[in-house]
Amino acid sequence: DSGVTQTPKHLITATGQRVTLRCSPRSGDLSVYWYQQSLDQGLQFLIQYYNGEERAKGNILERFSAQQFPDLHSELNLSSLELGDSALYFCASSWGAGGSVDEQYFGPGTRLTVT
């Protein structure tokens, strides 16, 4: 158990809809990272927050947004969903802010299926 929790575990929704994925980082970690993993693919970094502020941005679509709240949990919002958004979405956390990136602890993921 990494100490990172994600909800929900599974999500099935229709095209055009909006969903929110939730992540609670490991106790004491200040950074939260969001990743997308399509079937049999590597991880695509989406976005990082450090202590409530956006720290780094990867290949995140404009339809996607995220935030980190004062209690350090984070939410990833996906809107106007398309079939191609079906994937595993992982949240990870680390103590540091990035730069020389520390090891990351991953949650179990949310499997999103868009029909």
Next chain:
Amino acid sequence: SQQGEEDPQALSIQEGENATMNCSYKTSINNLQWYRQNSGRGLVHLILIRSNEREKHSGRLRVTLDTSKKSSSLLITASRAADTASYFCATDLNYQLIWGAGTKLIIKP
């Protein structure tokens, strides 16, 4: 494009044999990390090796780093069925980790 590229894409060996996976990257790094992912589950951190280190061990794992060749290798000795997983290398670039596509390792009983 991806920073890290693992090689081979897939590897199937007998239990008890050693497994070697390689990772190449493109730009200067501060560190390189290896992670394991069991099917459909979250990734688990294995080893972090810093750019000024050449070799690191953790149990049955041995990681080497050659910054002149921009490459790293992960050796798993005396493989077990439980080592069946995908293995990813990740390098740090601009405050984020850049991931390779992974090596899928299958350990045959």
